[in-house]
Amino acid sequence: MTHYRIDALRQTLVLAAPSDGLPHCTFWGARLPDGADLAQVAASAALDLTGGMLDANPELTLCPQTAAAFPGQPGLVVRSPDGTPLRPVFTKAGTKRTDTLSLAYTDEDLGLTLTFRFAADAATGIITASTTLDSDTPVLCDWLAAPVLPGPQLADQMIDFAGRWCDEFQPVTTPWATGIRARDNRTGRTGHEHFPAIILPARGCTNTGGEAHALHYGWSGGHRMLAEELPDGRRQIQFGHATASDPLPGTRFETAPLYAAFSDTGLNGCAVSFQRHLRDRIVTWPQPDTPRPVHYNCWEAIYFDHSLAALTAIADRAAALGAERFVLDDGWFKGRNDDTTSLGDWTIDATKWPDGLTPLIDHIHGLGMTFGLWFEPEMVNADSDLARAHPDWILGPTTQPLGRGQYVLDMANADLRDHLFTQITTTLSTHDIEYIKWDHNRVLPYNDAAQTRGTYDLLKRLRDAHPEVEIESCSSGGGRIDFGIMAHTQRVWLSDSNDALSRLRIQHDAALFLPSCVTGSHVGPRTCHTTGRIHSISFRAWVAAQRHMGFEMDPRELTDAEAATLTKVTAWYKANRDWLRTADILRLDAADPAIIAEQQQAADGTRFVVFAGHAGTSTQIAPRPLRLTGLDPAASYTIDLANREDISSLSRGTPALKSGPLTLTGQSLMSQGIALPYDLPDSMWIIEGHRA
Ligand code: DGJ
Numbered sequence: 001m002t003h004y005r006i007d008a009l010r011q012t013l014v015l016a017a018p019s020d021g022l023p024h025c026t027f028w029g030a031r032l033p034d035g036a037d038l039a040q041v042a043a044s045a046a047l048d049l050t051g052g053m054l055d056a057n058p059e060l061t062l063c064p065q066t067a068a069a070f071p072g073q074p075g076l077v078v079r080s081p082d083g084t085p086l087r088p089v090f091t092k093a094g095t096k097r098t099d100t101l102s103l104a105y106t107d108e109d110l111g112l113t114l115t116f117r118f119a120a121d122a123a124t125g126i127i128t129a130s131t132t133l134d135s136d137t138p139v140l141c142d143w144l145a146a147p148v149l150p151g152p153q154l155a156d157q158m159i160d161f162a163g164r165w166c167d168e169f170q171p172v173t174t175p176w177a178t179g180i181r182a183r184d185n186r187t188g189r190t191g192h193e194h195f196p197a198i199i200l201p202a203r204g205c206t207n208t209g210g211e212a213h214a215l216h217y218g219w220s221g222g223h224r225m226l227a228e229e230l231p232d233g234r235r236q237i238q239f240g241h242a243t244a245s246d247p248l249p250g251t252r253f254e255t256a257p258l259y260a261a262f263s264d265t266g267l268n269g270c271a272v273s274f275q276r277h278l279r280d281r282i283v284t285w286p287q288p289d290t291p292r293p294v295h296y297n298c299w300e301a302i303y304f305d306h307s308l309a310a311l312t313a314i315a316d317r318a319a320a321l322g323a324e325r326f327v328l329d330d331g332w333f334k335g336r337n338d339d340t341t342s343l344g345d346w347t348i349d350a351t352k353w354p355d356g357l358t359p360l361i362d363h364i365h366g367l368g369m370t371f372g373l374w375f376e377p378e379m380v381n382a383d384s385d386l387a388r389a390h391p392d393w394i395l396g397p398t399t400q401p402l403g404r405g406q407y408v409l410d411m412a413n414a415d416l417r418d419h420l421f422t423q424i425t426t427t428l429s430t431h432d433i434e435y436i437k438w439d440h441n442r443v444l445p446y447n448d449a450a451q452t453r454g455t456y457d458l459l460k461r462l463r464d465a466h467p468e469v470e471i472e473s474c475s476s477g478g479g480r481i482d483f484g485i486m487a488h489t490q491r492v493w494l495s496d497s498n499d500a501l502s503r504l505r506i507q508h509d510a511a512l513f514l515p516s517c518v519t520g521s522h523v524g525p526r527t528c529h530t531t532g533r534i535h536s537i538s539f540r541a542w543v544a545a546q547r548h549m550g551f552e553m554d555p556r557e558l559t560d561a562e563a564a565t566l567t568k569v570t571a572w573y574k575a576n577r578d579w580l581r582t583a584d585i586l587r588l589d590a591a592d593p594a595i596i597a598e599q600q601q602a603a604d605g606t607r608f609v610v611f612a613g614h615a616g617t618s619t620q621i622a623p624r625p626l627r628l629t630g631l632d633p634a635a636s637y638t639i640d641l642a643n644r645e646d647i648s649s650l651s652r653g654t655p656a657l658k659s660g661p662l663t664l665t666g667q668s669l670m671s672q673g674i675a676l677p678y679d680l681p682d683s684m685w686i687i688e689g690h691r692a
Helices: 038-045 267-282 308-321 358-366 385-389 414-430 449-465 500-510 537-545 560-581 666-671
Strands: 002-008 011-017 024-030 076-079 091-097 100-107 112-120 127-144 157-164 167-175 179-184 197-201 212-217 223-229 235-241 250-254 258-263 295-297 325-328 370-375 435-438 470-473 491-493 519-523 548-551 584-587 595-601 607-614 636-641 662-665 683-691
Touching: 002 038, 002 100, 002 112, 011 038, 011 100, 011 258, 024 038, 024 258, 127 235, 157 179, 157 223, 167 500, 197 267, 212 235, 212 267, 258 267, 267 584, 295 308, 295 519, 308 325, 308 358, 308 560, 325 435, 358 370, 414 449, 449 470, 500 519, 500 537, 500 595, 519 537, 537 548, 537 560, 537 607, 537 683, 548 560, 560 607, 636 666, 662 666
Parallel strands: 295 325, 295 548, 325 370, 370 435, 435 470, 470 491, 491 519, 519 548
Antiparallel strands: 002 011, 011 024, 076 127, 091 100, 100 112, 112 127, 127 250, 127 258, 157 167, 157 197, 179 223, 197 212, 212 258, 223 235, 584 595, 595 607, 607 683, 636 662, 636 683
């Protein structure tokens, strides 16, 4: 038996690898001391036997095997092309340890090789793992799991994510019990409903304290997740592509990377690892040191009603408010007057834009803003030149139900990809365009990994050809957010909801994985278009300033007072965005469930800002104190309210924050917290802190 340890900052994974079978994980948790005896670790994990059990416990290996009498779900389901089930028995073939650990196993009779790869990131604390199946002859692979890990025993619940359009990232908490919790997203894209991740909090874990394990599957094509508790009490977590993603026989199948995090500082420890890993390892930034520009996106201002006169007037106002990048949304291309036609025809509409887009782009540049343009490359309307010329490029039968009146294109088709590349690259090469908003407004007719690979390929080609252009992953809002798509993009449109109250909650839960610098958040219209609610400009602006800030209302609707508030908050964002770009988002455990609060903390711990959002009516009348986290207990911090002008006449008392700064130890801030001034629901306090 050979033992391997994989260490990443705060976590250790230990594998035991026999020569006559697959390896299994003997430990996954807090970092073990150097020199820990790994054989003893494995010995301490071995289970006893009693009546009603086999004479040996089949191991929960990195790919549990049916042939090994494993009593739970297998990690590999493979068949010969005629459908005959194959039951491989793997033995060790080779090991390679460089920066990564690679363990290969073969079944020589069946000509199958299974390879597990692990990489550890000492700075972000993430362990990345994947599995590959190679076959000498074509086989059908119904299921291939990324390296299968044991679920923690001292855990009563698991958290995965559901959601819907305009209400993404809803945590779903399920008690552990014998049997399976399964998620199988067959829609062909990540989906509002299916963020591919699981968090396994130990008993008593909160945002700020306790242990948690977490996994994210970095793939945009739909995932399958199994969290199974066996009758003997063991737990296993499997992630892979959604069922039937690779329906044809092949000689190579591989999972997407599975990202593993562990924390002994509450959910925040896992969140910070994911945030840092996405920001510093997955996203490739054309200009890493350039501040995140404030966006203006015209969608909710004008929809399809494009005119140079209106858009230049809007741009003037947006620039005066502080916008630095102007994104021309849907509606600019040939015949696109509503959402029933024209997808696929990526040439400029000559009626709306008789002189092309250049006059608008020049105007935008003249205001000192960069210019971005909307595309939805993977889609086509039946009423389009593309569909008329190439009905064969549509994915699935033309009789299928449409989504937003549109079909999906078959991205596995290289000719189609060439065509899309030519259309987009021509637009980019003939105009000064610094940004693409890449939309995807429907699910696929069926899931197919080749579709996702095709999209990744097109994105890669475009990025290689235009390395200076940033891309936003938008998918009716947050329908395609995962580390797979983020390897090709720099921003996500988190949700189509510009409702500040909804957004506050969505942002809070998405921060379990996403750093602020990739998470788009816009100040919407006074009356929200997706909820009909009206929120103050202060609340709307501060919620947007929590992430990568932008505006999306028609700025001509703003009163002078609203414009002044928005200008002020935007200036605050610009003054702070440099350090916020690399800050960690720490979710706070608010004593009042009506408060959604977070602390964005500089990487060096010298400063922080707390956003305390009031998301509902509190049961008690006086605000409960808010406890901070992650501070040096012995250090002193000066804290001050950044939006004192939002104190209303309903606050009649004298909590210290109302009148000026306070200096407190980290211990005091973390143990007792700060009493907030009274405020109404749908408002936010901003508290800035500096280490003295
Ligand atoms: C859905 C996006 O999420 C919106 O922001 C907008 O770009 C529309 N599509 C345009 O059709």
